[in-house]
Amino acid sequence: MLECDLPSGGILRLSDQVLKTFHRFRQDTHSKFESGGILLGRIFENVVSIDQVTTPDSTLDKRGFLFFHRHKGRAQGIINQAFIQSDGEQIYMGEWHTHPQKNPQPSWKDKLEIKRAFRKSRLNLDYLICIIVGNQDEVANIWVGYCDEQGIRQCTQCSA
Numbered sequence: 001m002l003e004c005d006l007p008s009g010g011i012l013r014l015s016d017q018v019l020k021t022f023h024r025f026r027q028d029t030h031s032k033f034e035s036g037g038i039l040l041g042r043i044f045e046n047v048v049s050i051d052q053v054t055t056p057d058s059t060l061d062k063r064g065f066l067f068f069h070r071h072k073g074r075a076q077g078i079i080n081q082a083f084i085q086s087d088g089e090q091i092y093m094g095e096w097h098t099h100p101q102k103n104p105q106p107s108w109k110d111k112l113e114i115k116r117a118f119r120k121s122r123l124n125l126d127y128l129i130c131i132i133v134g135n136q137d138e139v140a141n142i143w144v145g146y147c148d149e150q151g152i153r154q155c156t157q158c159s160a
């Protein structure tokens with residue numbers, strides 16, 4: 001498990017299973033494409049728990065490009081199914097993708113896309129989480145961002 005402080009004051013918690021998935025898809029060799037998907041989580045008081053993430057679908061998602069080229073219909077179907085199966089507890093929390101970088105940082109294009117995704121999702125959430133996974137062999141090698149109407153900020157004090 002890994003926890004970060006949210007700029008809004010709460011705590012973001014990433015489950016071991018989620019961290020394992022990030023680790024498995026990290027771009028640690030040149031032959032690995034960029035991977036990504038959506039983040040699903042639950043909110044309980046001031047704790048936001050990301051407990052499920054989607055991984056690339058080789059037939060629908062266009063890999064090797066930005067994660068935002070994932071298949072929109074497939075992602076929406078997964079979001080709807082999770083919402084129903086959890087009685088409305090598990091919701092869309094944001095996006096993740098890999099970078100072949102030691103110190104993962106969002107590109108300017110990533111920032112534009114996060115803001116665009118936030119504007120589209122405003123009806124359900126007042127912020128979005130964006131995670132970028134680095135290529136190092138350690139679970140804390142991730143950049144965690146928080147996007148709201150004030151812009152994008154990095155979540156601090158990630159600790160395993």
Ligand SMILES: [Zn+2]
Pocket residue numbers: 097098099106107110132
């Ligand atoms: Zn990126």
